[in-house]
Structures are given as structure tokens and as C-alpha cells.
Amino acid sequence: MQTIPIPHVDPLPLPGPVWLLTTLLLLVFTLHLAAMNSALGGSIWALWNYLRGRQSEHLYSRRLANDLATVLPTFLAFTVTLGVAALLFVQVLFGNFLYTSSILIGILWLMVIPLVMVAYYGFYYFSFTAQRGKGIAGCVLATSVCVLLGIAFIFVNNMTLMLSPGRWLAMYRAHPNGWNLNSGDHSVIPRYLHIVNGSIALFSAILAHLGMRKMKVDAEYGRWMVQRSALVFATCTGLQFLLGMWLLLAIPREIAMVLLRGPLAGAVFGLALLSVISAMLLILLGSLAEKPMAMVHVGFGMSLVTLFLMVCLRYLLRLAYLKPYLNLGTLAVRPQTGVIVLFLLLFVGGLATVGYMLWLVARSAKSRASAVAPS
Amino acid sequence: MNYPHWQLAIPAGMLIALVAVLHVFISHFAVGGGFFLVVTESLARRQNDAALLKYCRRHSMFFALLTLVFGAISGVGIWFTIGLVSPEATSTLIHTFVWAWAIEWVFFFVEIAAAIIYAKTWESLSARDHQIVGWIYFIAAWMSLFVINGILTFMLTPGRWIETQNFWDGIFNPTFWPSLVARTAVSVILAGIFGYITLPKDEGREKVARWAALWMIAGVLVLPLSLWWYLARIPQFSQLYLNGVLIGVRHAVRGGVGFTLLALVLVLLCGLWKPRWMRAPVVALLVVCGLGMIGAGEYLREFVRKPWVINQLVYANDQRASQIEALQSTGVSHTANFLLADDPASAAYGENLFHLQCGSCHAAGGYRGMKRRVDGWDAEFAADILQHIQMLRGTMPPYAGNEEDRKALGSYLAGLNPAWQFNITDGNRLEIGEKVFASRCGHCHTVNGKFRPLRGVFENQTPSQVQEMFPALGMMSSNMPNFNAPDDQALALAFYIAQEAAKPLPQKFAPAETPTGSSHSQLMRPAQLPQGVR
Numbered sequence: 053m054q055t056i057p058i059p060h061v062d063p064l065p066l067p068g069p070v071w072l073l074t075t076l077l078l079l080v081f082t083l084h085l086a087a088m089n090s091a092l093g094g095s096i097w098a099l100w101n102y103l104r105g106r107q108s109e110h111l112y113s114r115r116l117a118n119d120l121a122t123v124l125p126t127f128l129a130f131t132v133t134l135g136v137a138a139l140l141f142v143q144v145l146f147g148n149f150l151y152t153s154s155i156l157i158g159i160l161w162l163m164v165i166p167l168v169m170v171a172y173y174g175f176y177y178f179s180f181t182a183q184r185g186k187g188i189a190g191c192v193l194a195t196s197v198c199v200l201l202g203i204a205f206i207f208v209n210n211m212t213l214m215l216s217p218g219r220w221l222a223m224y225r226a227h228p229n230g231w232n233l234n235s236g237d238h239s240v241i242p243r244y245l246h247i248v249n250g251s252i253a254l255f256s257a258i259l260a261h262l263g264m265r266k267m268k269v270d271a272e273y274g275r276w277m278v279q280r281s282a283l284v285f286a287t288c289t290g291l292q293f294l295l296g297m298w299l300l301l302a303i304p305r306e307i308a309m310v311l312l313r314g315p316l317a318g319a320v321f322g323l324a325l326l327s328v329i330s331a332m333l334l335i336l337l338g339s340l341a342e343k344p345m346a347m348v349h350v351g352f353g354m355s356l357v358t359l360f361l362m363v364c365l366r367y368l369l370r371l372a373y374l375k376p377y378l379n380l381g382t383l384a385v386r387p388q389t390g391v392i393v394l395f396l397l398l399f400v401g402g403l404a405t406v407g408y409m410l411w412l413v414a415r416s417a418k419s420r421a422s423a424v425a426p427s
Numbered sequence: 428m429n430y431p432h433w434q435l436a437i438p439a440g441m442l443i444a445l446v447a448v449l450h451v452f453i454s455h456f457a458v459g460g461g462f463f464l465v466v467t468e469s470l471a472r473r474q475n476d477a478a479l480l481k482y483c484r485r486h487s488m489f490f491a492l493l494t495l496v497f498g499a500i501s502g503v504g505i506w507f508t509i510g511l512v513s514p515e516a517t518s519t520l521i522h523t524f525v526w527a528w529a530i531e532w533v534f535f536f537v538e539i540a541a542a543i544i545y546a547k548t549w550e551s552l553s554a555r556d557h558q559i560v561g562w563i564y565f566i567a568a569w570m571s572l573f574v575i576n577g578i579l580t581f582m583l584t585p586g587r588w589i590e591t592q593n594f595w596d597g598i599f600n601p602t603f604w605p606s607l608v609a610r611t612a613v614s615v616i617l618a619g620i621f622g623y624i625t626l627p628k629d630e631g632r633e634k635v636a637r638w639a640a641l642w643m644i645a646g647v648l649v650l651p652l653s654l655w656w657y658l659a660r661i662p663q664f665s666q667l668y669l670n671g672v673l674i675g676v677r678h679a680v681r682g683g684v685g686f687t688l689l690a691l692v693l694v695l696l697c698g699l700w701k702p703r704w705m706r707a708p709v710v711a712l713l714v715v716c717g718l719g720m721i722g723a724g725e726y727l728r729e730f731v732r733k734p735w736v737i738n739q740l741v742y743a744n745d746q747r748a749s750q751i752e753a754l755q756s757t758g759v760s761h762t763a764n765f766l767l768a769d770d771p772a773s774a775a776y777g778e779n780l781f782h783l784q785c786g787s788c789h790a791a792g793g794y795r796g797m798k799r800r801v802d803g804w805d806a807e808f809a810a811d812i813l814q815h816i817q818m819l820r821g822t823m824p825p826y827a828g829n830e831e832d833r834k835a836l837g838s839y840l841a842g843l844n845p846a847w848q849f850n851i852t853d854g855n856r857l858e859i860g861e862k863v864f865a866s867r868c869g870h871c872h873t874v875n876g877k878f879r880p881l882r883g884v885f886e887n888q889t890p891s892q893v894q895e896m897f898p899a900l901g902m903m904s905s906n907m908p909n910f911n912a913p914d915d916q917a918l919a920l921a922f923y924i925a926q927e928a929a930k931p932l933p934q935k936f937a938p939a940e941t942p943t944g945s946s947h948s949q950l951m952r953p954a955q956l957p958q959g960v961r
Contacts, residue, residue, distance in 0.1 A: 057764035
């Protein structure tokens with residue numbers, strides 16, 4: 053029997069403790085997913101409402117599409133920015149697995165770059181032209197949505213392939229030029245659908261939260277946003293359970309057992325189920341009232357908690373998959389303490405700077421609002 | 428040998444070059460252009476110049492669309508590409524500088540947020556607040572350059588890091604400061620060049636044209652000084668690449684200087700002197716000059732690092748220096764993780780070795796193709812010359828494999844062309860001799876040229892005396908392959924060498940030191956590296 057080829061870990065020690073690198077990875081990946089869900093889920097919402105809003109009776113749909121048009125490029129900008137950080141930390145911890153799987157699907161993996169550019173410029177085009185409500189804006193947005201769906205599929209292929217070293221050599225020998233997909237893995241399709249459906253669900257929760265805020269300015273439009281997004285959120289979350297079960301059946305039994313019976317993974321799984329059910333109930337019940345209630349905000353918060361727990365779960369599953377080949381605890385570590393401290397200080401400083409700029413924007417918006425308000 | 432080699436029809440390194448040149452072009456504009464925007468805005472507001480302010484606003488939208496999308500995404504593109512082409516080197520850099528990249532990411536994050544806010548809030552923010560956001564953008568963008576510059580320069584001049592493995596020694600390496608000044612100058616040049624793309628059609632046109640020209644000229648004035656400083660601090664073997672021996676380097680130097688001077692002339696004429704001449708074709712030419720300048724600069728930066736991708740650690744073909752000895756004794760078939768063919772005697776194994784060892788820089792045909800380079804080689808000669816591969820032009824990593832591997836790769840290389848069959852006559856002897864020389868000797872020598880000239884050895888020798896020396900070539904130096912060409916080719920070669928060596932000495936005959944040899948091989952010796960680095 054041929055041994056499974058696994059590239060050796062880098063001879064240089066890890067430049068920071070595993071717990072810190074892991075924490076940062078989980079943190080920035082959660083933020084990346086929140087932005088990605090906003091970009092993908094938001095663009096699907098925008099497309100649907102743009103098409104619907106072309107009929108004159110659906111004024112709110114048109115308005116929502118226009119509102120989303122202005123923020124989609126920003127969502128994508130932060131998807132990429134936060135994705136870079138996640139890519140950085142995942143390379144330190146799992147580089148020998150990720151580089152290999154990336155090479156095996158090299159052509160498609162590299163295609164992600166021009167595809168993101170196409171989607172990004174499409175978002176900008178839509179943001180400049182959506183207001184007019186005619187022309188090719190809808191087609192351009194539809195192209196961006198399709199492209200983002202394609203990118204998600206490539207990512208799912210890579211992220212599952214990096215967990216399956218046993219398939220690498222045969223795949224490499226079949227197509228050493230990188231024209232591969234992880235097509236033999238039964239978990240790819242349910243995982244992909246889980247991600248896409250999840251992004252619509254999460255953005256619906258975000259929209260419900262934004263609708264609550266909008267109600268302060270325009271009660272009718274805000275309520276419409278909350279109720280419609282709550283309905284989509286509940287539907288997608290329900291579907292997410294089915295997709296989740298499909299995914300659970302598609303992954304190897306011993307990995308599924310880790311999820312169901314492992315002490316840590318099982319606890320995280322249980323908490324994630326609890327938080328998503330509570331998010332669904334809070335948003336749905338909160339939105340049903342004539343005047344949607346603050347519990348929608350809590351439900352939105354719980355959906356973010358769910359996202360973080362799902363990210364943790366995904367990480368634990370990755371460890372379970374790679375257990376035969378990798379033990380992070382045995383890797384040599386030589387922390388670059390001074391630089392780590394500098395990074396953390398700059399990280400806080402960077403967040404404060406962005407906060408300061410947003411404060412400048414908010415302050416100016418407030419002063420303009422008070423200037424135009426009737427005395 | 429650790430990772431699968433991404434097998435493409437073109438040299439994989441070309442992909443990095445393509446993505447890197449485009450990214451560097453836009454990302455340097457992202458730094459200089461941000462500086463240009465906020466200073467121009469400040470000027471417009473101080474002078475209460477509505478036309479100039481309108482220009483700033485329009486330019487900021489163009490700036491955001493180009494840098495936020497193409498600039499940022501192509502930067503991620505470099506990550507993706509280097510991970511695919513040089514995973515070993517990428518892993519080394521990540522393990523050394525992950526916190527530098529994390530710090531750079533913080534600045535990148537602030538930069539992106541500031542760019543979006545700056546472009547969107549011309550009407551909503553007060554003049555003061557808007558300029559504050561502009562300055563935040565520029566500082567974050569320049570700091571991002573500051574950090575990345577440390578990692579990029581480390582790849583050529585790791586300096587004291589090799590002994591200490593100290594992060595700060597790696598970042599603040601010998602070429603950090605000159606490179607930072609040069610990159611800042613390039614950013615300012617590109618700010619001026621790109622400033623013309625949104626040049627107003629009517630009001631304010633002349634003012635903007637002259638203003639952008641000043642930026643470009645300021646950058647051009649600083650650039651040569653910073654490059655001179657930079658070149659003085661690069662390693663000796665890198666400096667030797669610039670002595671004019673290598674054609675590609677010569678062309679890149681001329682191209683870089685030419686594009687810069689042409690851009691300068693265009694800006695002086697059509698920007699400063701007669702702004703009405705600054706029309707779309709001139710602007711397009713300026714942008715091409717800017718791209719050409721960056722292309723030449725990146726080509727030289729990459730070339731002078733050869734045969735390394737990270738000096739003293741990882742070779743250009745992604746082999747770790749520390750693994751070479753083991754590969755030479757054990758062989759690739761017992762070491763590599765991902766082979767397409769297991770049987771060292773098979774032709775497929777030789778081809779596989781070619782992709783593993785050479786594929787980063789070479790393909791079988793096309794650009795940097797091996798087919799024309801090995802025309803005339805037989806399997807024995809090819810296998811022999813692979814032992815001395817690092818001596819060719821100083822640009823090649825040592826061969827990482829055992830004798831069995833050399834034979835397999837030699838057979839593959841020899842099989843790229845049909846074997847030579849000549850009908851040599853008095854009429855074509857010289858021509859064929861020249862061809863044999865190019866095939867057998869020209870990779871390492873010239874007769875009367877700068878590159879390891881043979882004139883001193885063969886001067887005043889008859890063709891038969893020259894030919895008599897051939898069988899002893901392999902014994903003359905440990906770096907010389909055995910001579911095994913058929914007799915008719917040997918005779919033609921001897922005839923050619925004797926003829927060339929008898930020619931009057933060229934006026935400028937001055938052999939140049941080559942980037943190979945002791946100075947280079949001393950640097951390469953992995954035994955000098957600390958244990959943890961190998």
C-alpha cells in the first residue's frame with residue numbers, strides 16, 4: 053500500500069503560540085464570514101428585490117435594492133480585507149495542507165482573483181446605475197451573484213480537499229496542471245449549499261436588525277424590511293437544518309461522531325443549535341407584532357453568536373479530519389513576543405482609527421440632520 | 428520536492444511576474460496617489476479653487492475604483508500565486524513574518540476604510556474632517572508599504588537574520604531603507620502620471636497638468652539617488668549581474684531608464700511647458716512608460732536575486748538549500764512526495780524531474796524554453812552538464828538529485844530535439860562550428876566576449892591543436908563537463924574557436940567577473956546556516 057504523501061511542516065518554528073494563532077484565526081474568519089455573507093446574501097437580496105421592484109407596486113423592493121446597491125461594494129471590500137487576515141493565520145497553522153490542495157485545484161484557485169474583480173466591478177456598476185431601474189444593471193448584478201456563487205464553490209472545494217490527503221496523489225497524477233475539483237467528496241455539495249443558504253439566512257438577520265433601526269426614520273418601510281427578512285431568515289434557517297443533516301451524513305462517520313459525541317465539539321454543536329433556534333424564534337416572534345419588538349435585535353445578536361460557534365465547530369472538525377497527520381500541540385514554537393505586542397497595540401489603534409473616522413461621518417450626518425430639521 | 432509541482436505549459440514564475448508587475452504598478456499608485464489627493468485637496472481649499480477641488484473629487488473616485496478593486500484584489504492574487512508556485516518559500520516567509528503581515532493587514536484595513544470614506548464623503552464631511560480622513564489614508568497606505576518593503580528586501584538581503592533569526596534583523600535588513608526611499612519615489616512618480624488620467628477638460632486643466640508634472644519630476648529626481656544607494660547595498664553576486672554580461676538584464680536596465688526618461692520628457696513638454704498637448708494618447712503613453720518602468724524594476728529585482736527566491740534559504744525552483752545535499756545522495760525518487768512517475772528509468776520520470784527542478788523558470792518550448800537551449804545535446808553530455816548547472820550564468824540553482832536522476836533528466840533534455848547530423852564541408856565548417864560552440868560551450872563561455880572568454884587558452888593555436896585539448900577538458904576543471912561530441916563536430920568546433928581566437932582583439936575587450944564561482948558558491952553553502960534554518 054502506498055503511503056499518503058504529506059508535505060513536511062516548515063522547519064522554522066511557529067512565531068506565536070498555537071492558542072493565539074487559533075484565536076486570531078477564529079476571530080478574523082468569523083468577521084470575514086459576516087462580511088462575506090453580507091456580500092453574497094446581500095447581493096442575492098438586492099437582485100431579487102431589484103427584479104421585483106421593476107413592477108410599480110413593489111416600491112419598497114425597489115427602495116431596498118437601491119439601498120443595498122450603495123453598500124454592496126463596501127461589503128465585498130471588507131470580505132476581501134478580512135479574508136486576507138484569515139488566509140494569513142490559516143497558512144501558519146495548516147500551510148502544508150492548504151498549499152497542497154490549492155496546487156491540486158490551481159487553475160480554479162487562481163481564477164478566484166479575476167472572478168472577485170468581476171464581481172466587485174459589477175457591484176460598483178450596479179451601485180451607479182441601480183437607481184435608474186433600467187438598462188443592464190440587473191444583468192450585471194446577476195453576473196456578480198453568479199460569480200460569487202462560483203467563488204464560494206471553489207473555496208468549498210479547496211477547504212474540503214485540504215482535509216483529504218488520501219486523495220491528493222491520485223488527483224495530482226490525473227491532472228498535474230491543477231484542473232481538478234474535489235468531486236469525489238460527498239460532503240462538497242451539502243457543504244456548499246449550507247454556506248450559500250447560510251449566507252442568505254445571516255444577511256436576512258442583519259436586514260431584520262437594520263429594519264428595526266430604519267423604523268425610527270420610516271416606520272412603514274422599516275416594518276416591511278423586518279417582517280420580510282424575518283420570514284426569509286426563518287425559512288432559510290429551517291432549510292439549514294435539513295442541509296446540515298445532509299452534511300452530517302455526507303462526512304465520514306468517525307468525523308460525524310466527533311461532532312455528536314466529542315466533549316468539546318459536541319458542546320459547541322449543542323450551543324450552536326440552541327443559539328440558532330433562539331435566533332430564529334426571537335426574530336420571527338419579534339417581527340410578527342404590529343410594532344416589531346427589540347427582541348429582533350437580540351435574535352440578530354444570537355445569529356452572530358451562531359456564526360462564531362459554527363466557525364469554532366468547523367475548526368474542530370478540521371482538527372478531527374487532520375488528526376492522523378497533524379498535531380498542532382507538537383509543533384515547535386518560538387514566539388516573537390515584542391512583535392506580537394506591537395501587532396495587538398496596532399490592532400487596537402487601527403480599530404480606534406476606523407472608529408474615529410466613522411464617528412466623524414456620524415457626527416457630520418447628525419449635524420446635517422439637525423440643520424435641515426424644522427425648528 | 429515537498430509539495431506537488433503545479434505543472435503549467437509556461438514557466439510558473441511568469442505568472443508571479445505578471446500578477447506582481449500589475450499589482451506593484453497599482454499599489455504604488457495607491458500610496459503616492461493618496462498623498463497626491465490629500466495635498467491637492469488641501470491646496471485647492473487653501474486657494475479656494477473650485478475647479479481644482481472638483482478635479483480632486485473626480486480623481487478620488489477613479490482612485491478608489493482602481494486601487495480598492497484592482498489594487499487590493501491583485502495583492503491577494505500575489506498571495507495565491509506564490510502559494511501555488513513557491514509554497515516552500517511562502518511558508519518560510521509566513522513563519523518568519525506572519526506578525527509583520529498581520530501589522531501590515533491592520534494598516535491595509537485602515538487604508539481600505541479610509542479610502543471608501545474619503546471617496547464617499549466629499550459633500551457630507553467638513554473640509555477639515557475630510558482632509559483628516561485623507562491623511563489617515565495616506566499614512567496607513569505608506570505604513571503598509573513600509574512593512575511589506577521589509578519582507579521584500581529580506582528576500583535578497585536577509586542580513587544578520589541568517590545568524591540571529593531575529594525578526595527585527597530580518598525586517599530592517601541592509602536594503603530596507605534605500606528600497607523604501609526608492610519605492611516612495613516611484614509612488615510619487617506614479618501619482619503624477621495617474622494624475623493625468625482624470626485631467627479636467629476645461630477649467631483648471633493647465634494648473635492640474637503642471638501640478639501633476641511637479642510630482643512626477645520630484646519622484647524622478649529622488650529615484651536615481653535611492654537606486655544608487657540600493658545597488659551599493661545589494662550582495663556582491665547581485666551586483667555582478669548588472670555588469671552588462673547578461674542580455675536580459677541589459678535590456679531591463681535600458682528599458683527602465685528609457686521608460687523613465689521618456690516619461691520625464693513627456694511630462695516636461697506636455698505637462699509643464701505646453702499643458703494643452705497633454706491629450707489622451709500622451710497620457711496613455713505615460714501610463715505605458717510607468718508600467719514599463721515598474722516592469723523593468725521588478726524584473727531586475729527578481730533577477731539579481733537568482734538563483735534564490737530567498738537568499739541563502741530557498742532556491743528559485745522552491746528547493747530548500749538545506750535539502751540539496753540529501754537529494755544529491757538519496758535521489759528524488761526516494762524523497763519527493765508527489766511524483767508522476769515512480770520508475771527512474773522511464774521517460775516520464777525524466778519529464779517529471781524537468782518540471783520539478785526547472786519548471787519554475789523554464790518550459791519545454793516558448794519563453795525561456797529549453798528546447799532551443801539544449802539543441803545539440805546528447806543524453807550523456809546533458810547528464811554531465813547538470814552537475815555544473817549552477818556555473819552556467821550564475822542564475823541556476825544546483826542540481827538536486829543523484830546520478831540516476833541526472834541521467835533521467837539528461838535523457839529528457841536530449842530528447843527535446845532530434846540528434847544533430849551534419850554533412851560538414853569546407854563551406855559550412857565555420858557555421859557549424861559556431862553552432863556547436865553555442866550548444867556545448869556558449870552557455871558558460873565566449874571566445875572574445877566579456878563572459879568567461881576562452882581567448883587566453885586558445886590564442887595562437889591551430890584547429891588541430893585546439894581539438895587535441897578537447898579530451899582533457901573534463902580534467903581541466905571540476906566545473907567542466909567531459910567533451911563527447913562526434914569527431915566531425917569536434918573538428919568544426921576547433922576550427923571555429925581557432926578562427927575566433929585569431930581575430931584581432933576587440934577594442935573594448937575586458938572580461939567581466941561573472942556572478943558564478945567562489946563568491947557565489949560561498950554564499951550558497953547551506954552548511955553555514957544555523958541548524959533551525961535548514
